[in-house]
Amino acid sequence: MRRVDIALGERSYPVFVGHGLLEAPSAWADRVPDAPLVVLTNDTVGPLYLDTLKAALGDRTVHTLVLPDGEAEKSFDNYRRAIAFLADHGVRRDGCLLALGGGVIGDLCGFVAATWMRGVRFIQFPTTLLAQVDASVGGKTAINIPEGKNLVGAFHQPVMVVADTATLSTLDDREYRAGLAEILKTGAIRDRAFLADLEACAPALLDRDPEALEDIVARSVAHKAEVVAEDEQEAGVRALLNFGHSFGHAVEAHTGYTRFLHGEAVAMGMVAAARLSEQRRLCPAGVADRIAEGLRRLGLPTLIPADLDVDALLDLMQLDKKNTTRQRRLVLLRDAGDAFVDAGSEPGQVRAAIEASQG
Ligand SMILES: NC(=O)c1ccc[n+]([C@@H]2O[C@H](COP(=O)([O-])OP(=O)(O)OC[C@H]3O[C@@H](n4cnc5c(N)ncnc54)[C@H](O)[C@@H]3O)[C@@H](O)[C@H]2O)c1
Known part of the structure; x- marks a missing residue:
């Protein structure tokens, strides 16, 4: 396992990179805030890794929103759906969102986290190579609108990134x-x-x-x-x-x-x-x-x-x-x-x- 720190003063955070980090969560699990947790994932990645992530979180209460797969789903409609989900589940400013998926889920989840209650914490669990080396690190979050890709977004840094390279085995x-x-x-x-x-x-x-x-x-x-x-x-x-x-x-x-x-x-x-x-x-x-x-x-x-x-x-x-x-x-x-x-x-x-x- 390797740890890389993103040095941004009080917004600093660690990126953990390693094979099997979801199954063996000792390096990162105690950094997950003791707060209401909401996982955002999609219908490709969810069936593969959601149970493993939930097991890593122990007996914590976790609400999960599973969206359809695809770049087209990084949309305003799904942003609204996610916001409604947080409202329905009574998530307040102490809540923490967990993005489980590639860059699409990471960008959307990050933007929801950036704007819900003027900003709540979120953690990235990137499952594509692109998301592990690029999209999950750096705090750029966004959704697409018909006028163009990534036109609505915010800078919002995660509190941690957990890049389990074993998840890449199922990537096409x-x-x-x-x-x-x-x-x-x-x-x-x-x-x-x-x-x-x-x-x-x-x-x-x-x-x-x-x-x-x-x-x-x-x-x-x-x-x-x-x-x-x-x-x-x-x-x-x-x-x-x-x-x-x-x-x-x-x-x-x-x-x-x-x-x-x-x-x-x-x-x-x-x-x-x-x-x-x-x-x-x-x-x-x-x-x-x-x-x-x-x-x-x-x-x-x-x-x-x-x-x-x-x-x-x-x-x-x-x-x-x-x-x-x-x-x-x-x-x-x-x-x-x-x-x-x-x-x-x-x-x-x-x-x-x-x-x-x-x-
Ligand atoms: N925020 C940033 O700095 C930043 C940087 C680069 C790209 N991006 C954004 O990232 C998005 C692209 O990310 P992407 O390439 O990860 O695409 P993606 O999220 O659409 O994932 C690609 C495909 O792989 C599937 N998948 C993900 N993990 C899997 C796994 N472990 N096993 C099997 N299938 C898996 C997904 O469901 C999807 O079908 C774009 O929306 C782009 O704008 C953001």
Whole structure:
């Protein structure tokens, strides 16, 4: 078991990472507040892990709200449903919410916790790789509205995160690999040695080897912890975590959010951003190929499909011709493991990078 502390003064909290933490709760169970507890989960994760979580909580009274699975459920309707559930069960300011699931459940539960009675405590039990290394740490909470994803939200830090890597054994392959993309991103933006270690242990990670997973998840969380501690509200360095996301979001949006998982689109986006960095001579030649090779080893796509329309992608990145005076900021690389925010890319350069990244 590894412990990483998120240092945010009086809002500091521990992240426990380990194989089997739900079944063996001694490290964390006594930190669960002695207060009314409400678990929020979904109908995929609940049947798999709810009983184990409840057993870990002993004879405490726990109310559970099980929502349908899916990104579409990170909705205002379910927010209202959760709020009504808390009201019905008489949960007051001393209550504590428990998010058991991936980033969808974590974001929704966090937003409910941020707003119920002007803010109550909550604990994250992330069960996807993406949620363990990214979504559960850092206090960003949100719901989607028809006008866009994550448009309504709040910064609200959990009081603890318990990342049981054993839960990842039931995660489907694509979801698992999408999480690996976000981990590689961490190496690409701030830790060259971590990137090399990831390349080296790719086979073990693809086998979901418990030791490799615990090490890599804990090191990813430690990186996120540093970034969040430095920039809790995303005014500066935290923006680097968006590496690959501008291109990736355009790919996701252009394909209707159905063809690719977010992590897969980010994988393609990272290679495109690295190509742009190379083409603008901001970073040495070879970095984009290196990142692409790392992603390939982790079973991730590295090319933007050739059937996607470049103009549409540029448009979605707000970098089409109509927008030349409003250049969008992009996270680019000085080298593998060294990212920065740049606003100097001309639309023609971004177009060339996309074209060079298609296949
Ligand atoms: N708050 C943040 O900082 C932050 C960061 C990144 C992403 N996000 C958000 O996270 C969401 C994506 O998170 P996600 O990728 O975890 O998606 P998700 O929560 O939809 O989970 C993916 C799928 O895996 C299932 N699942 C979860 N755990 C499982 C397990 N152990 N075994 C089997 N199936 C399991 C889920 O039910 C779902 O079907 C998005 O809404 C995104 O906006 C938030």
